[in-house]
Amino acid sequence: xxxxxxxxxxxxxxxxxxxxxxxxxxxxxxxxxxxxxxxxxxxxxxxxxxxxxxxxxxxxxxxxxxxxxxxxxxxxxxxxxxxxxxxxxx
Numbered sequence: 001x002x003x004x005x006x007x008x009x010x011x012x013x014x015x016x017x018x019x020x021x022x023x024x025x026x027x028x029x030x031x032x033x034x035x036x037x038x039x040x041x042x043x044x045x046x047x048x049x050x051x052x053x054x055x056x057x058x059x060x061x062x063x064x065x066x067x068x069x070x071x072x073x074x075x076x077x078x079x080x081x082x083x084x085x086x087x088x089x090x
Contacts, residue, residue, distance in 0.1 A: 003088040004058070005042065006065040010072075011052040013079040027073040035068065052079075056086075 018024070032055070035041035043056040053074075057065050062083055069075055 005086040005088055006057045006060065006062050007084040007086055008055045008057065008065055008069055009052070009082040009084070010055065010069070010074065011047075011079045011081070012074060012077050014051050017077065024073045024077070031072055040068070 032041060032044055035057075036044075040057055040060050041055060042058045043054075045054040045056075047053060055069075057068070060068070062085060065083060069081060075081075
């Protein structure tokens, strides 16, 4: 069983949120639902500060995660994105 995971920490630029934020949110939810269905997105955590999310990917390498992340509707609203390679222990 592959225990490797990639964590992507997305922080949004909350000072420059567009008026159509709710429409973008709906598109975002569709994309992550597709990733979940495909089995490459293991977890999605919203940040309590409501300024981004933490996505845990499995079965893909960091380069693939970066390619996927740029397709997110919220990626255009990002302040920054951090990537961490993880080894799942349990």
